[in-house]
Amino acid sequence: MNGLPPRWTGVRVALAVLVLDQLSKWWIVTRVMNPPQVIEVAPFFNLVLGLNTGVSFGMFGGGADFGRWALSGLAVVIAAALGVWMWRVGKPLLAVALGTIIGGAIGNVIDRVRVGAVIDFLDFHAFGYHWPAFNVADTAITLGAAALILDSLFAKDES
Numbered sequence: 001m002n003g004l005p006p007r008w009t010g011v012r013v014a015l016a017v018l019v020l021d022q023l024s025k026w027w028i029v030t031r032v033m034n035p036p037q038v039i040e041v042a043p044f045f046n047l048v049l050g051l052n053t054g055v056s057f058g059m060f061g062g063g064a065d066f067g068r069w070a071l072s073g074l075a076v077v078i079a080a081a082l083g084v085w086m087w088r089v090g091k092p093l094l095a096v097a098l099g100t101i102i103g104g105a106i107g108n109v110i111d112r113v114r115v116g117a118v119i120d121f122l123d124f125h126a127f128g129y130h131w132p133a134f135n136v137a138d139t140a141i142t143l144g145a146a147a148l149i150l151d152s153l154f155a156k157d158e159s
Contacts, residue, residue: 006094007087013099017102017104018106021108021136022107028121032047049121050123051116052117052119052120054071068117072112072113091151093147093155096147097151098148100143107135108137120134
């Protein structure tokens with residue numbers, strides 16, 4: 001992209017994900033969910049306000065302060081390791097995938113440090129089943145991880 005090494009594409013993607021995540025959470029908390037409520041957007045989608053003290057889908061959550069800092073520290077270490085990998089890759093799409101994961105992880109760490117929990121607000125449901133609420137950072141992490149898996153399965157080794 002513009003003759004820059006792929007790492008810079010990944011850095012820009014990480015920053016874009018981080019900004020979009022934090023802006024969306026700010027908007028939900030200060031504008032949409034003031035006061036907190038359930039807003040039906042479509043028959044299968046609501047906006048809600050959830051505070052997740054655990055990891056994915058609330059696992060390992062218990063509200064303990066140690067968990068908040070341990071999960072934050074672990075996420076920072078993982079993001080740093082992915083950043084080292086991103087710095088070394090030669091494929092722009094791999095750098096984008098890593099950037100989405102890094103940006104999402106840092107967005108959720110900011111929530112844990114600032115609020116004590118991750119702010120979730122996207123609530124999809126069908127046939128009486130609600131998928132656990134999530135946010136932009138979670139979406140970016142999931143898409144980035146899926147791209148890494150697809151790259152490892154189908155791409156030629158160029159990194």
